Amino acid sequence: MTPFSELPGRVASDEGVASHYGEPLLEQRALEAGGAIVDLSHHGIVVVSGADRLSWLHSMTSQHLLALRPGESTETLLLDPNGRIERAVRVVDDGERTWLLVDAGSAAPLAAFLTRMRFALRVEVEDRSEKYATVLAFEGDARDALHSLGPAAEWRDPWSAVARGGVQYARDDAEHAGAHWSATHFVFERERLASVVDLVTRGAVRAAGVLALDALEVRAWRPSQAGDVDERTIPHELDWLRTAVHLTKGCYRGQETVAKVHNLGHPPRRLALLHLDGTGGELPVAGALVFAGPGSATEPGARPVGRVTRAALHHEWGGIALALLKRSVAEDVALEVRGGPEGADPQAAPGDPIAATQEVIVPSSAGAARSVPRLKRL
Template sequence: MTGSPFLTLPGAVPAEAPDEGVAAHYGNPLVEQRRLEQGRAIVDLSHRGVVTVSGPDRLSWLNSMASRALDRLAPGESVEALFLDASGHVEHAVHALDDGERTWLVVEGGDAARALAGWLDRMRFMLRVEVADASDAHAVVAAVPRGDDLPFELPEGALAWDDPWRRVIADGYAYAPESGHAGATWRLVEAIVPRPALAGLAAQVRAGTLQAAGVLALEALRIAAWRPRFATEVDERTLPHELDWLRSAVDLNKGCYRGQETVAKVVNLGRPPRRLVMLHLDGSDTILPVPGDVVIGVKQRPEPAPGEDPERRAVGAITSAAMHHELGPIALAVVKRAVPAELELIVESHGTDVAASQVEIVPAGAGPAVEVPRLPRLGIRH
């Protein structure tokens, strides 16, 4: 991938991992958040990877491996799907769209595109499919539309993927209650455009006919909407249940795919071993945690000895953090399942304790969707 023309715009500050290659902001991330939220700004996501699958068997083939039913994917329909390992852990997450001839899969970056394309290519066997890494020819830009209107005109040959996060998909499952869900008003459209079109979109920003927002603005809105992201919330142990990802990316009535047994078992009989929470952070020290910072649970003993300090125990880690234009400093974290909602939390960041209040996304009491009947104990008489 070549350098993005958006990085040549006035005030552009390059982003750090995992968003290298695009602008973090253009001078004022909080103002850019408001513009983005109001549907007036474009976000350069040209560091994202794009994989295409063509051939008459493409949809049935992808359907056999993905967590979503893709065999009847209609042209222009937007879906999110996961590819899991045999134990149900998340290996790839894709934003999928079909144009009637090709299925387009947007992933986190160039490395992810090469990894996914290589894995898919090894799974082709004798089927009539062709897999290609299209990241050099196509790029991704995004916006938060108001109604059906984007703040820019889609270039010729572009495709638009509409994020399904704002509602529970048919045959999906939600651990978080629908009432008051922060994602209910979330709307994001990712446009797959020919890479040469980036220069024209950047020229519109330079001319003042279009406004730009950096990825920091998008991240703040995403975190506030409780929206998981593969590059930040996923590690080698992640089950989709832990991030409430069955809401948008898993079809529980779909046929066999790798990892399905674990997905069904945890939903029907078990509990997610970890869970996603949002944290409201104390901003008095102007410290914003970074991914990997440890989340500590603080527990006061019922009858502490004089001078005894409260018990401190690591219960999780920060995955994403941002400064929101209304909520202030916020973060997503993955914590142990048993952490009570009312437990006092702090984040150890930059050598300082940052107080945090927890908002449950996957509730601590999230249990099996199917109640298993208890068998009577032998030898008991009534």
């Protein structure tokens, strides 16, 4: 429970923070315009201190952190030995400590892993999720108001542009959907959240729920660990090489897979934005199955070609969703969404199939960046 819990109209989400405050679409508009804030106090915060902190984190994760300047924001991934995403980490250093901001449920396991990896290095790891909380705002009056309160740390999301050492798979023949993304995560001591909520009660800013943030993230193609990552996900599938991976930084756990898929292969799945037929007025649940071709979702023995990771009602675009599709799925084929999580029987699922069209994020041609000459054979 935080001071946000006392705001009128609050409807709690499964994570305990506000899903919305009674007007989710208006909250979404205000958030995008820079006039609202979002309570993310369910997120986790790990603090690393010590002289070796940046070189140590650099050696284990996907981003180049050696030259990270105080106040500069970046993001990095902790991968398993096969290159699959274990943790997505938002990173900002204040000159004395490195703040690692993570989604709900990730702080304790991340802190435990880092503690085991200290060896004889000069680093200290603390899970500070009980002491600090995160509040989000976009560029505008809300961000300025939060900054004026003197937060302990500020993390500015780098999603609006390709980071140094990164690469973008989304085609550049049109403006990227996240080109104007300006989210900032502010870290406050939990005892100071009353001052943040006072901005809302005085009418200086509006409170928005996580439904509003989800919808804007989906429209901006912005991946998150809690929303889009499963046990098989590699960074290439979500186009996360653009901000979270440095392709020439050197060795780290999972780096071989990152390099092989990017240089010689193709990611097995690709992220797409689905524009959903809104006639039914319903959104698919996370994990809903995606089928290729009109009427395919109800055909006996039909095999899914992907799954929905997140769905949202956008204030301008209506029903939209992010989906991980098989690479082999044609980019122009019509899709249908139906059923529950992978493994469920789509024919037994309630409701009618939802027709969908694709907006390509990661193209089928992603990867294979190096042309390897082949030996001529008789």
